Structure formats: structure tokens, C-alpha cells
Amino acid sequence: MTNGHRIVVLGAGYTGMFAAIRLARRTRGTGASVTLLNPSGRFVERLRMHQIAAGQELAHHRIPDLVAGTGVTFVQGTATAIDPDDRSVTVDGARSLGYDTLVYALGSATDTGQVPGVEAHAFTLDDPEVAGRFAARTAEVAAAGGEVTVCGGGLTGIEAATELAEARPGLRVTLVSTEEPGSMMGPGARAYLHRALNRLGIVLETGVRVARVLSGAVELADGRILRSDACLWTAGTKVSPLAADAGIATDDRGLILTDATLRSVSHPRIHAVGDAAAVRMDFGPLHGSCQSGLPTAQYTADTIARIVRGRSVKPFRFGYFHQPVSLGRKDAVIQFTRADFTPVRLRLTGRGAVLYKELVSGSPLMTYRSSKRLNVTTLVSRRGRAVRRPAA
Incomplete structure (x- = not known):
């Protein structure tokens, strides 16, 4: 790869934000640029939306503040089309944003179209x-x-x-x-x-x-x-039709079909992460969650950085390790799991589970801030055993 490599990240949710910040750090000194595109300037904490629904006030996190000092260029706008042949993204139906590598992190939304009313x-x-x-x-x-x-x-x-x-x-x-x-x-x-x-x-x-x-x-x-x-x-989710409309290979739900390195099987310059990607492990497909999404973002950032530097890459590996559920502000239950998401006997309840869940809900923001200075590593899995994956 030559200097001046243009990397565009679509979506500034949990996975897109992490991918952009980590990419900027991992490609530093290569001449590559990282642009993050999102319709809103506010970072939405999806893990805490039920708290807002119950009347609680949450901190307002601005995307420009979260990426400040990272080298990431934030563009506020909506991706309305992708041209994989021209390698460009149309923003708000007008301007064009060119890329050499695209990270598709548009996530998912609640499906409100399946049931009348x-x-x-x-x-x-x-x-x-x-x-x-x-x-x-x-x-x-x-x-x-x-x-x-x-x-x-x-x-x-x-x-x-x-x-x-x-x-x-x-x-x-x-x-x-x-x-x-x-x-x-x-x-x-x-x-x-x-x-x-x-x-x-x-x-x-x-x-x-x-x-x-x-x-x-x-x-x-x-x-x-x-x-x-x-x-x-809260029943059911859907994804943006943007990828399917662009002719990118997707499954029947519109998720981008990926290879073992989370690249599009039809357009390898496009990498898909989080809820927008159809990712399959040995035990089956990953389901959309922050627990699996952040590792896909970490892996993709490291993979693109290695490609930009002309290095080889290894397949993505991941395994689940818990199911955390808050039960109001004063109670929670944490079910620990095998890598394939099946439950084990170990569980955590009560006050300890509340503290654990609060750490889980706050960890993405801590990860972003730490990633400005360090190569923060999320938990992934090899051969079904959760381990710390060293930075590439």
C-alpha cells in the first residue's frame, strides 16, 4: 500500500467509534487518513437507552470530543449511497467521499415494520x-x-x-x-x-x-x-439497506457477508463490523451485541493497519463469556457462558452484579479514551477459550 491511503468509517456507534480511533493510532506514520462519518454529532450509548426511557439523565458525549487528538476527521452527515466500483460514498445525497478502504459499521435498529401499528x-x-x-x-x-x-x-x-x-x-x-x-x-x-x-x-x-x-x-x-x-x-432488529442497494453481497437480512478476515466476500476493500456484518464462527453466527461488536472493530482496525503496512493477517476468532442483565438500578444478574454462548453454572447476582454491569456499560467509553494512548485489547477467543489477544 502507498502513503495517502484513505480509510472511511461509516457509523460512529460502539464499533465504528472504536475502529476509527484504533485505526488512527495503528496507522500513525503511514500517511493514511481516517475519516468517521455519522448523521449525528452525539455519541449514543445504546447500552444505557433503557435508563433514558425510565427518566434518567445521562451524560451528553460529543463525537468531536471523543476523537479529539486522535487524528480522526469527523464528518457529520448521512451516507445515502455507496459506489464500490468508484470507491466512494455519497453524503446527504450530494457530496462524495472517496475511500481506498471502507469500514461498514452502520449497526442495526429496531424493526418496526413487521407488525401493524x-x-x-x-x-x-x-x-x-x-x-x-x-x-x-x-x-x-x-x-x-x-x-x-x-x-x-x-x-x-x-x-x-x-x-x-x-x-x-x-x-x-x-x-x-x-x-x-x-x-x-x-x-x-x-x-x-x-x-x-x-x-x-x-x-x-x-x-x-x-x-x-x-x-x-x-x-x-x-x-x-x-x-x-x-x-x-424492543422485538426484532433491521439493518440499513445501503450495502444491498450498492450490490455488496449480503444475507437475507441485509448483513454484509464476510470472509474469515471480516472483509466483504464480493468487495474485499470493504470491511464489515458489529451488527452490520454476517460473521460466522465454528459454533455458528455471531449475534449483534457490544460484547462481540467491539472485538470485530479491534480486529478490523488491526487488520487494515497490517494491510496498509504490507503485512499478512490472520483470521478473526471470538468467543462469548457472559450475559449481563440489569434489573433496575439496584439489581442485576450476570450469566457466565462458554465461548458458544451456552451458559455455565457460574453466575453473579445482586450488588456485585450491579457493579459488574455498570463496568460493562461504561467500558466502551473507557476503551475509546484509553485507545488514544494505548493499544487497548478486548477479550476474544481462540479454540473456544477466552484469552487476551495481543496487539498485532
Whole structure:
């Protein structure tokens, strides 16, 4: 590779931010440039969105401040098209941003298009402003002794429901899920989680699908109508159609198909990380999470740096090690896992779990700040055993 190599990172979420900062450090002295493109100048802490939904005020982190002193050039704008042949990204439908290497880190959003009425009548946790409006609405509902429905019993739904029930004592919270909440956990951790749901007075509607969201109600597939003065939708995710529209090879969900080095199988100058990438390990596909996303960003930054310097690269390896779930501000449960995400007997609950979860939620920002000076390494896996992967 020659000097002047242009690296563009699309998306400044958890993975895009880490990839950009680490790339700038790892390519220092090569003449390469790193540009980070994002629609908003605010860094959104997706791991804490349920706290905003419950009425808590979080720190406002500006992207220019987070990348200050790193050498990363921040461009505020929306990527509206990619031309892989011309190696350019169209920004806001007008200007063009050229690249030699592209890091696709656009992440995912809540899928509001699969069930009628969700788009019109439900809130999501994709945006701090929307979460803030939901918080304002639930404050009104709680004061009137009303009811809120959280649709989706995954970890996001569980955290949102427990946060709401704890923060709004006058609120009746119903959690609707097609599966048992905590089904991915071991029996001990799952039992602890259900005791917390009971303690907080959360009503469970499990094994049932939502057929429609109405104004003031949720209709279930079995025909029942649940009163819902406010509905929070956390079920299912979708990704941007940008990659598929550009002719980049994607799976049926729109995730970029990657090789063993997280490069696009159709356009190897494009690297995909986090929720936007279809990454497969020996044990199966990775699911979208910060736990797996940050290692893909770290690996990709190191891989691109090695390519720029003309060095060889090794395949990506990763293994899970925990399932952390907050249960309000005063309780949590941590299920430790094997590399393939199956639970082991070890778990952490109560105050210790709260401190652990708070560390997990805050660690990405600590990683960004430390990465300005050091080659911070996230936990990855080799042959199914979690180890510290040394910097390349």
C-alpha cells in the first residue's frame, strides 16, 4: 500500500467509534487518513437507552470530543449511497467521499415494520430523543395509575421493563414475549431473573405474539386486547439497506457477508463490523451485541493497519463469556457462558452484579479514551477459550 491511503468509517456507534480511533493510532506514520462519518454529532450509548426511557439523565458525549487528538476527521452527515466500483460514498445525497478502504459499521435498529401499528403507536430505544419522549409519557401514565406494555422479552426488553417498574412505582408494566424471558440463561440465573420480575410487579405474557399495536392497546395473536397507555417495542432488529442497494453481497437480512478476515466476500476493500456484518464462527453466527461488536472493530482496525503496512493477517476468532442483565438500578444478574454462548453454572447476582454491569456499560467509553494512548485489547477467543489477544 502507498502513503495517502484513505480509510472511511461509516457509523460512529460502539464499533465504528472504536475502529476509527484504533485505526488512527495503528496507522500513525503511514500517511493514511481516517475519516468517521455519522448523521449525528452525539455519541449514543445504546447500552444505557433503557435508563433514558425510565427518566434518567445521562451524560451528553460529543463525537468531536471523543476523537479529539486522535487524528480522526469527523464528518457529520448521512451516507445515502455507496459506489464500490468508484470507491466512494455519497453524503446527504450530494457530496462524495472517496475511500481506498471502507469500514461498514452502520449497526442495526429496531424493526418496526413487521407488525401493524408499531410505526404509528409504539416507541423504540433507537434514539435518545424518542426514549426521552417515552419517559415523559410514562411519567404521565404512572401519575394516572395507567399501564405500559414492553413488547419483546430479550435482554433489551427485560432491562427496559425492570428499569420502568423500579423508576415508576405507580405504573403497571406488562412484558410481552414469544419466549420465556431469560431462556438463554442457566436455571439458576433464570430463576433469579424471574424473582426480580415478580418483586417489581411486572406482568408476564409469554408464549404469545403481538398481532397489532393500537392507540391505547396491544392486540395479541390469540385475540386478547391488552390495555397499553404507552407501548415500547424492543422485538426484532433491521439493518440499513445501503450495502444491498450498492450490490455488496449480503444475507437475507441485509448483513454484509464476510470472509474469515471480516472483509466483504464480493468487495474485499470493504470491511464489515458489529451488527452490520454476517460473521460466522465454528459454533455458528455471531449475534449483534457490544460484547462481540467491539472485538470485530479491534480486529478490523488491526487488520487494515497490517494491510496498509504490507503485512499478512490472520483470521478473526471470538468467543462469548457472559450475559449481563440489569434489573433496575439496584439489581442485576450476570450469566457466565462458554465461548458458544451456552451458559455455565457460574453466575453473579445482586450488588456485585450491579457493579459488574455498570463496568460493562461504561467500558466502551473507557476503551475509546484509553485507545488514544494505548493499544487497548478486548477479550476474544481462540479454540473456544477466552484469552487476551495481543496487539498485532
